[in-house]
Amino acid sequence: MAITTADLRIRRRPGRAARTPYLLIAPAVIAMLGFLVYPMASVLYYSLQHYNVTKPWDNGFAGLENFRTLLFEDPLFWQSLGFSVQWVGVEVSLQLVFGLALALIVNETFVGRGLARAMVFSPWAVSGVLTTGIWVLLYNPTTGVSRYLADLGLMQYGAAPLANPDTVFWAAVLAELWRGVPFFAILLLADLQSIPKELYEAASVDGATRRRRFIHITLPHLKDAIILSTLLRCVWEFNNVDLLYTLTGGGPAHATTTLPLYVAAKAAQSHDFGYGSALTTAAFLILTFFSIAYLRLSKFGANK
Amino acid sequence: MTLQTAERPRLAPPAQLPRTGRGEKGRVSRWQIWVPLALYLLFTLIPFYWMLVFAFRPRGSTSLLPWPITFENFETVWNDLSFALFFQNSLMVGIASLIMTTVIALAGGYALARYEFRGKRLFMIGMLCTQFIPGAMMLIPLFEIFRTIGLVNSLWSLVIAETVFQLPLSLILISGFIKNVPVELEQAAWVDGCSRLRGFFAVVLPLLRPALVAVGSFAFIHSWNNFLFALMFVSEQEKFTVPVGLAYTLGEFSVDFGALAAGGVVAAVPVVLVFAVIQRYLVQGLSAGAVKG
Numbered sequence: 279m280a281i282t283t284a285d286l287r288i289r290r291r292p293g294r295a296a297r298t299p300y301l302l303i304a305p306a307v308i309a310m311l312g313f314l315v316y317p318m319a320s321v322l323y324y325s326l327q328h329y330n331v332t333k334p335w336d337n338g339f340a341g342l343e344n345f346r347t348l349l350f351e352d353p354l355f356w357q358s359l360g361f362s363v364q365w366v367g368v369e370v371s372l373q374l375v376f377g378l379a380l381a382l383i384v385n386e387t388f389v390g391r392g393l394a395r396a397m398v399f400s401p402w403a404v405s406g407v408l409t410t411g412i413w414v415l416l417y418n419p420t421t422g423v424s425r426y427l428a429d430l431g432l433m434q435y436g437a438a439p440l441a442n443p444d445t446v447f448w449a450a451v452l453a454e455l456w457r458g459v460p461f462f463a464i465l466l467l468a469d470l471q472s473i474p475k476e477l478y479e480a481a482s483v484d485g486a487t488r489r490r491r492f493i494h495i496t497l498p499h500l501k502d503a504i505i506l507s508t509l510l511r512c513v514w515e516f517n518n519v520d521l522l523y524t525l526t527g528g529g530p531a532h533a534t535t536t537l538p539l540y541v542a543a544k545a546a547q548s549h550d551f552g553y554g555s556a557l558t559t560a561a562f563l564i565l566t567f568f569s570i571a572y573l574r575l576s577k578f579g580a581n582k
Numbered sequence: 583m584t585l586q587t588a589e590r591p592r593l594a595p596p597a598q599l600p601r602t603g604r605g606e607k608g609r610v611s612r613w614q615i616w617v618p619l620a621l622y623l624l625f626t627l628i629p630f631y632w633m634l635v636f637a638f639r640p641r642g643s644t645s646l647l648p649w650p651i652t653f654e655n656f657e658t659v660w661n662d663l664s665f666a667l668f669f670q671n672s673l674m675v676g677i678a679s680l681i682m683t684t685v686i687a688l689a690g691g692y693a694l695a696r697y698e699f700r701g702k703r704l705f706m707i708g709m710l711c712t713q714f715i716p717g718a719m720m721l722i723p724l725f726e727i728f729r730t731i732g733l734v735n736s737l738w739s740l741v742i743a744e745t746v747f748q749l750p751l752s753l754i755l756i757s758g759f760i761k762n763v764p765v766e767l768e769q770a771a772w773v774d775g776c777s778r779l780r781g782f783f784a785v786v787l788p789l790l791r792p793a794l795v796a797v798g799s800f801a802f803i804h805s806w807n808n809f810l811f812a813l814m815f816v817s818e819q820e821k822f823t824v825p826v827g828l829a830y831t832l833g834e835f836s837v838d839f840g841a842l843a844a845g846g847v848v849a850a851v852p853v854v855l856v857f858a859v860i861q862r863y864l865v866q867g868l869s870a871g872a873v874k875g
Binding site: 296298299300302303305306307309310312313314315316317318320321324376379380383384386388392394395396397398399400401402403404405406407408410411412413414415416418421423425426456510513516517518519520523524538539541542545546551554555558561562565566569 | 612615616618619622623625626627628629630632633636644646686687689690692693694696697699702705708709712713714715716717718719720721722723724725726727742743745746747749750753803806807808809810814825828829831832837839842843845846849850853854856857858861862
């Protein structure tokens with residue numbers, strides 16, 4: 279790139295050349311300052327305020343009171359945080375395992391591979407709401423899969439996985455898994471393709487079994503991709519509310535309410551923006567802290 | 583994404599036997615590929631198939647084949663439930679986000695790839711940090727902003743929010759692709775008397791096609807699928823997008839499953855079409871942008 283810059287300086291009048299890159303990134307910078315950075319800063323500001331649209335007489339500086347309420351007087355904060363951790367942990371680890379297996383399978387050479395890839399990756403493009411729609415069709419007790427299984431005598435009539443507190447978690451996990459596995463499969467497949475074939479050939483010549491080749495060549499090569507994709511996915515699964523919002527609505531009895539879902543409900547229903555902002559700030563801090571700790575502990579990029 | 587395509591791989595002739603330098607030892611057998619792949623394909627395709635059956639079979643039917651085929655469910659959602667309107671709104675938001683994201687990311691990506699400038703590092707770090715900002719948590723402040731500038735209940739609020747959230751990844755992806763275009767190609771164009779801008783359009787842009795396809799389709803798919811912003815920023819029914827309309831079909835007390843399935847098909851068709859176009863670019867596109875940075 280040094281050549282480019284030098285070349286540029288020779289060709290162009292100095293003042294103009296210096297301005298060009300700033301003009302080019304200006305739209306992006308302005309958009310992100312206005313609609314990402316400023317809103318983020320205003321969340322921090324509101325989190326220190328009493329700010330409720332429906333109770334304007336109470337508005338004003340609150341100090342850390344919102345955070346005190348959140349930490350000591352709001353069991354739903356802790357409950358939704360706990361559920362978020364459970365949801366993200368189960369979802370991301372299952373998605374990683376199945377996604378890696380799937381990537382290894384569609385990385386092999388076989389006839390019809392292109393078509394097989396397109397089909398197994400396709401749920402990646404499906405929205406959370408549509409996923410809900412599809413799985414409601416599958417789960418509903420009157421015309422869903424359970425009815426046909428009951429017709430065959432394989433189970434009882436009337437099973438409603440989404441209404442039963444014992445099964446709602448796994449029913450939601452399965453639906454999200456359907457749409458989430460392709461993300462890992464796509465990212466890991468890209469990295470699998472970059473492993474030099476010669477490594478495997480050399481290992482085969484030396485008599486390494488397939489399992490040993492997987493452990494000593496494939497996994498180390500994929501390490502950084504796995505770390506980064508799991509981190510991106512954790513953040514995404516933590517933040518995304520579409521599926522749970524529409525599939526379970528956070529219920530039954532708040533059993534499937536994640537922290538962002540709780541925030542969205544607070545903002546939409548009770549109009550308590552001050553407290554909602556405090557919840558947002560807390561979630562952002564937790565997420566940032568987790569991300570830094572994760573990258574440090576996993577020694578991201580250490581062996582390259 | 584239909585049943586017929588699901589059956590096709592099984593008719594395929596057996597995979598080739600030894601051809602590469604790999605010996606027989608530790609070689610993956612055909613069964614080790616086909617059995618798990620077939621199981622996973624069932625898991626992936628049955629839900630799609632279930633939706634199609636519910637959408638195309640007559641009301642009250644319990645058949646597991648969409649036969650006799652009927653379009654009454656589509657007539658219901660398209661006309662009675664105003665999906666025609668929602669479809670139009672979603673399409674407008676999707677295309678506007680696609681254009682804005684691509685143009686802004688192209689300009690910024692070129693600057694990042696081809697120039698050294700003060701603040702570049704800070705900008706890159708800032709963009710990575712935005713990946714941790716939760717969309718759901720931006721609802722309150724973004725709503726306030728859109729209310730101030732009078733964009734609540736306007737589809738432009740969705741276009742802006744979508745574009746802003748798509749920008750960081752798109753910028754990184756496009757600048758990565760531009761870096762891979764040898765700068766000598768551009769210099770040759772300059773020597774031939776092209777301006778920097780003309781050189782870019784004549785030489786670089788044609789080579790960026792895969793990147794543009796990837797960025798544009800991601801932007802379209804994301805904005806087509808977005809639910810939460812559309813739910814919160816738009817409350818007039820004639821401005822609903824497809825996911826919001828679909829969510830309302832779900833929310834009815836007695837769900838009309840036929841209509842829900844038909845609405846699902848309406849929501850799925852554009853993304854499936856876009857996906858069919860981009861799936862060959864997907865693996866390189868995503869990795870170049872998201873992982874390799």
